[in-house]
Each structure stands twice: as C-alpha cells, then as structure tokens.
Amino acid sequence: MKAISTVLCLLALPALAQEPLPGWAVHSTDKSYDALVADTKAAVKENGLIVVTQAGPTKAAAARGIIIPGNLVIGAFNNDYAVRVLETSVNAMIEAPIRFYVTENADGTATLSYKTPSHVFAPYAQQGGEPLQEIATELDEKFQAVAESAVN
Template structure:
C-alpha cells in the first residue's frame, strides 16, 4: 500500500509544478539570466542592503564541460538588520543572509524568487516575539521592493 501511495504522489508532482512553494515569492520575467542577476544586485544596493554571498553551480559545471541553465543564489542582508535580529533571537541569525534565487528558464528568460523573510524567521518567533515579527515585516517590504525593481 505504501508503494502505491508513493507512486501516486510521484505521479502527481507535475500537477503541483506550477504552484509557488509555500512562503515563496516568485517573479517571472522576460529578462535574460545575466541581466536579471545584474539588475537584482543593483536593486539590492539601491535599497540599502548588501550582497553578502553568491553561490551557483553554473560556472563550475561549465568548467567541467557541463552546460546547465543559469542558477545563482544571492545572499542579502545588512548590519542594521543583523544587530536588530540578534537583539531578539541569537538562533534566528543562522538564517542570515536571506537569499534571492535567480534561475534561467528553457526559453532564455529568467525568474527571480525568494523565501519571504517572515517565512524564514517564523520558526524563531517563539524566542524573538513581536520584535522579530516586526523585523521580518520590514524585510518583507524591503525584499519585495528589491524584487519589483529588479524585474521591471
């Protein structure tokens, strides 16, 4: 019976493929991958945040002779938010930097997505309380502004 259930779940996966994941914001664009990466980094800076980390398998795969679609995770935060988060929950800082995710689509366009900061920090609200919720709400607004600027 478990094998049947597992098979049915596996077959149903394509039905959910177009649904955004819970807690995610997803912005489809007509921009190329390279342009969306550049515009995202510029929007981060314009909105008072800092690119803290960048990681993606695309260039490393190319160095090995493997071609894969563009794929980059951009970690974003700033010291003001770091200090504020630490005042509410030391454990919550494991989530910083919060990440934007740029992916290249089959048609050459790119998508920008991210887990909303309120979703990312939700497990720590028991410790950080309302002040952490407020910080997450501030970051939600900031991330949405970055995303909307990057994709326009």
C-alpha cells in the same frame, strides 16, 4: 542511465524555482538570466541591503564541460538588521543572509524567487517575539521592493 537522470534533474531546476511553494515569492520576467542577476544585485544595493554571498553551480559546471541553465543564489542582508535580529534571537541569525534565487528558464528568460523573510524567521517567532516579527515585516517590504525593481 545515471547520466540521463542527472540531466533530467538539472533540466527540472528552473521549473522547481517557478512553482510557488508556501512562503515563497516568485517573479517571472522577460529578462535574460545575466540581466536579471545584474538587476537583482543593483536592486539589493538600491534598497539599502548588501550582497553578502553569491553561489551557484553554473560556472563551475561549465568549467567541467557540463552546461546547465543559469542558477545563482544571492544572499542579501545588512549589519543593522543583523544586530537587531541578534537582539531578539541568537538562533534566528543562522538564517542570514536571506537569499534571492535567480534561475534561467528554457526559453531564455529568467525568474527571481525568494523565501519571504517572515517565512524564514517564523520558526523563531516565539523566541524573538514581536520585535523579530517587526523586523521580518520590514524585510518582507525590502525584499518585495528589491524584486519589483529587479524584474521591471
């Protein structure tokens, strides 16, 4: 029974990424998972950010003989933003890098999702004030540009 519930949970992962949660941007595509991962990484670079982290269970699960849909978290940021965020709120820096989430859908397409930077930094708004809100707005625009480039 445990194996069945595990499989059902894994099958639900792509669906969870597609439901628009508060503060999330979700972009469905006709692209394959591998293509969307590559295009997202390229778009991050094109828009002046750096891929700082990448993590996902897909390859590790496959190495264990478990096949799950493609699933990768890509953390993006750059040092300019890191320094500026730190000037406003040391605590807010725990949110960096801000992450993109690429998920493979049952039909072979992929979805790009992310929490908007303004949503991510909202808990620190009182501490970071207007300068942090300005940084979050800039990052909202950057992340939207990355998403538009990656999904088109």
